[in-house]
Amino acid sequence: xxxxxSNKKTILIFVLPAFVFFSLIIILPILYSGYLSTxxxxxxxxxxxxxxxxxxxxxxxxxxxxxxxVKNSFLLAILSVFVxxxxxxILALVISKGIKGEGxxxxxxxxxxxxxxxxxGQLWLKIYQPKYGxxxxxxxxxxxxxxxxxxxxxxxxxxxxxxxxxxxxxxGYHMLLLYSSIKSIPKSLLEAAKVDGATNTQIAxxxxxxLIAPMIKVCVTFALIGSLKTFDLIYVLTKGGPIHSTEVxxxxxxxxxxTENNYGLGSAMAIxxxxxxxxxxxxxxxxxxxxxxxY
Amino acid sequence: MGGFNKxxxxxxxxxxxxxxxxxxxxxxxxxxxNNPSSPSTSNxxxxxxxxxxxxxxxxxxxxxWHLWTTESDGNAVSFNKALDExxxxxxxxxxNIDATENxxxxxxxxxxxxxxxxxxxxxxxxxxxxxxxxxxxKVAKITDYLPDDALANLNMASANxxxxxxxxxxxxxxxxxxxxxxNQEMFDDVGAKVPDxxxxxxTAIEAFNAKGIVPITVGAKDAWxxxxxxxxATIRTAGTDLSTEALKKNESYDQQVFVDGAQMVxxxxxxxxxxxxxxxxxxxxxxxxxxxxxxPMIYQGSWLASEIQNPELSLVSNKVVAKNFPGLTGGEYxxxxxxxxxDGLMVSNTSKNKEVAAEFVAYITERMAKESFxxxxxxxxxxxxxxxxxxxxxxxxxxxxxxESEGYVVAWDTFLSGADVSTHLDLVQELFAQTITAExxxxxxxxxxx
Numbered sequence: 001x002x003x004x005x006s007n008k009k010t011i012l013i014f015v016l017p018a019f020v021f022f023s024l025i026i027i028l029p030i031l032y033s034g035y036l037s038t039x040x041x042x043x044x045x046x047x048x049x050x051x052x053x054x055x056x057x058x059x060x061x062x063x064x065x066x067x068x069x070v071k072n073s074f075l076l077a078i079l080s081v082f083v084x085x086x087x088x089x090i091l092a093l094v095i096s097k098g099i100k101g102e103g104x105x106x107x108x109x110x111x112x113x114x115x116x117x118x119x120x121g122q123l124w125l126k127i128y129q130p131k132y133g134x135x136x137x138x139x140x141x142x143x144x145x146x147x148x149x150x151x152x153x154x155x156x157x158x159x160x161x162x163x164x165x166x167x168x169x170x171x172g173y174h175m176l177l178l179y180s181s182i183k184s185i186p187k188s189l190l191e192a193a194k195v196d197g198a199t200n201t202q203i204a205x206x207x208x209x210x211l212i213a214p215m216i217k218v219c220v221t222f223a224l225i226g227s228l229k230t231f232d233l234i235y236v237l238t239k240g241g242p243i244h245s246t247e248v249x250x251x252x253x254x255x256x257x258x259t260e261n262n263y264g265l266g267s268a269m270a271i272x273x274x275x276x277x278x279x280x281x282x283x284x285x286x287x288x289x290x291x292x293x294x295y
Numbered sequence: 296m297g298g299f300n301k302x303x304x305x306x307x308x309x310x311x312x313x314x315x316x317x318x319x320x321x322x323x324x325x326x327x328x329n330n331p332s333s334p335s336t337s338n339x340x341x342x343x344x345x346x347x348x349x350x351x352x353x354x355x356x357x358x359x360w361h362l363w364t365t366e367s368d369g370n371a372v373s374f375n376k377a378l379d380e381x382x383x384x385x386x387x388x389x390x391n392i393d394a395t396e397n398x399x400x401x402x403x404x405x406x407x408x409x410x411x412x413x414x415x416x417x418x419x420x421x422x423x424x425x426x427x428x429x430x431x432x433k434v435a436k437i438t439d440y441l442p443d444d445a446l447a448n449l450n451m452a453s454a455n456x457x458x459x460x461x462x463x464x465x466x467x468x469x470x471x472x473x474x475x476x477x478n479q480e481m482f483d484d485v486g487a488k489v490p491d492x493x494x495x496x497x498t499a500i501e502a503f504n505a506k507g508i509v510p511i512t513v514g515a516k517d518a519w520x521x522x523x524x525x526x527x528a529t530i531r532t533a534g535t536d537l538s539t540e541a542l543k544k545n546e547s548y549d550q551q552v553f554v555d556g557a558q559m560v561x562x563x564x565x566x567x568x569x570x571x572x573x574x575x576x577x578x579x580x581x582x583x584x585x586x587x588x589x590x591p592m593i594y595q596g597s598w599l600a601s602e603i604q605n606p607e608l609s610l611v612s613n614k615v616v617a618k619n620f621p622g623l624t625g626g627e628y629x630x631x632x633x634x635x636x637x638d639g640l641m642v643s644n645t646s647k648n649k650e651v652a653a654e655f656v657a658y659i660t661e662r663m664a665k666e667s668f669x670x671x672x673x674x675x676x677x678x679x680x681x682x683x684x685x686x687x688x689x690x691x692x693x694x695x696x697x698x699e700s701e702g703y704v705v706a707w708d709t710f711l712s713g714a715d716v717s718t719h720l721d722l723v724q725e726l727f728a729q730t731i732t733a734e735x736x737x738x739x740x741x742x743x744x745x
Contacts, residue, residue: 042713043409044431063714130572153516153575155728241516242574243724258402260714261427 036267054268088174121236181215358414373666421456423712440653453676467636469673512590514581518720529556535702601671
């Protein structure tokens with residue numbers, strides 16, 4: 001077997017099919033987008049080469065609101081990393097302790113991940129609905145009518161309401177990843193700690209969390225990248241409105257590409273998002289490198 | 296026990312697969328004709344068909360794309376009826392229909408045209424939407440392929456949205472007009488008069504607000520709904536001619552009359568004409584508020600009439616009266632309308648049978664003009680003979696209103712193209728959110744023209 005695998009020709013043959021698919025489906029479109037981002041083209045007209053003009057426009061806040069969109073996506077990234085992941089971690093730590101109904105809670109928290117995003121969007125639309133929505137109804141029942149709001153229709157609340165749903169939806173996903181990672185820690189380690197008289201918090205802080213650091217890294221990467229390229233829930237809930245308050249780069253890209261037919265500028269945004277994601281991935285890899293434990 | 300479970304789960308999985316397949320097969324779009332009543336044209340041509348002259352003997356296949364996927368839709372019914380007649384009249388022509396839902400259609404047709412894969416005949420909107428197609432020379436000038444008398448019945452004024460550089464590139468079948476639908480019963484309940492003037496409208500808004508009823512329902516999340524109000528208010532202050540000239544970039548928006556139009560919208564928002572959450576509602580949600588008698592007024596296209604009158608969809612059938620948007624006291628543009636003929640069919644420049652395709656377009660649009668009108672979908676763009684046909688009373692009201700029309704301007708989002716559309720829609724939404732003043736609105740609209 002070793003002889004087969006050390007043969008370069010064999011390696012080439014085994015790798016080739018996947019490599020071809022990968023190139024066709026991922027590398028080529030990215031390269032093509034890169035090419036499109038340097039031209040001005042509406043889909044029908046002559047393609048005019050404009051160099052980096054499209055990128056210059058992006059940084060000069062054209063189309064209007066692009067800078068705000070980028071800021072919004074950063075805000076979401078911060079929320080995901082500093083609210084969503086800690087929340088998932090706490091949940092994972094609690095239910096992995098073998099509490100009663102462990103399986104039940106695990107399933108319940110994971111349900112939002114299974115449900116289609118569009119369905120989740122529709123559900124939350126009904127919750128935020130100003131007239132018959134659950135949220136306003138509950139507030140009325142509690143006698144808090146003055147807190148009632150047209151949640152998704154006013155520029156002040158729409159962003160927070162949308163981000164809340166996005167953060168909420170993936171809590172279960174990260175929880176499951178962390179939970180499975182915690183479960184793979186050998187029982188003997190935890191038992192030894194207990195025998196030595198460590199409290200639950202001490203165990204979590206000094207044993208569990210350091211040991212699942214690689215998984216936390218994966219979660220942070222997913223959460224960060226996912227936030228930077230989030231699209232579906234925002235599109236369903238607000239379409240970037242009202243008056244662009246919930247816009248993120250992807251929703252702007254969608255509009256510029258598909259309703260304004262500006263392929264050059266749209267592709268420039270796509271490239272921008274790719275580069276942004278790459279930079280953050282590299283930063284996370286570097287940031288987490290120092291810690292590596294084994295059991 | 297375990298064996299049983301395994302078996303059950305296998306059966307369940309199989310069943311699920313079956314259901315999934317049913318879904319995929321059932322929901323897939325019908326490639327073929329969707330009216331089984333018309334037997335696929337028998338190609339053993341009975342050569343006695345002389346009425347259609349010229350090259351009728353050879354067998355021809357036409358690819359036709361449109362967006363009428365809902366079979367109960369007024370235009371879908373009329374298209375299928377016209378298609379049946381066409382197939383009976385032209386046994387040598389095989390027509391293949393491909394229908395795609397509205398939003399997806401927009402992307403699909405743009406992509407196909409840019410890739411030179413457009414079908415022989417396709418549905419399109421005129422004015423700004425088709426402008427890039429014509430600019431890129433992808434559409435055939437239809438008059439080059441039609442006999443001179445083919446368009447005798449067409450109202451050339453309705454065809455202005457399909458005229459580019461003085462050439463006619465497509466044919467419309469109906470026009471729509473913007474109508475203020477008013478629920479008479481609700482007006483009677485609060486003792487208000489159905490408004491003919493802007494002042495009466497403001498009085499009615501006050502009367503409804505006093506009873507805690509939202510006066511006008513609008514789905515401003517779909518920005519074009521909000522845009523209708525600004526467009527029609529501007530017709531009242533600036534008139535259709537000046538509006539059209541500004542849209543063509545020949546006139547400036549930065550004039551008092553355009554400021555006044557925007558100010559009318561702001562005044563209505565200020566007076567509580569709309570739900571404070573209007574920016575969070577879609578067109579469908581807003582429409583339902585009228586159909587179930589929750590809100591007394593909606594300003595929408597004439598296409599809504601058939602839904603209002605359909606007792607299966609609406610609780611207010613025969614309770615609604617149609618009005619033009621209220622006029623200004625002493626205003627000279629009070630009989631002008633928002634609307635026009637913007638739906639139409641075009642022939643692709645890549646088609647191999649342009650004569651047949653052009654004849655098909657003329658044949659279908661002329662018949663659809665009548666049928667769509669009878670379905671209540673709009674005002675015919677061709678001169679039709681509707682004697683002896685029963686017309687719905689609400690549709691008749693709209694026709695009567697439109698027959699007195701002194702001018703039209705089509706919705707601005709169809710006239711403008713590309714990024715200008717987004718800019719315009721954004722600005723209108725900002726009016727609704729009261730984040731800009733009327734002067735700023737006019738100034739920023741003018742930036743589009745510069």
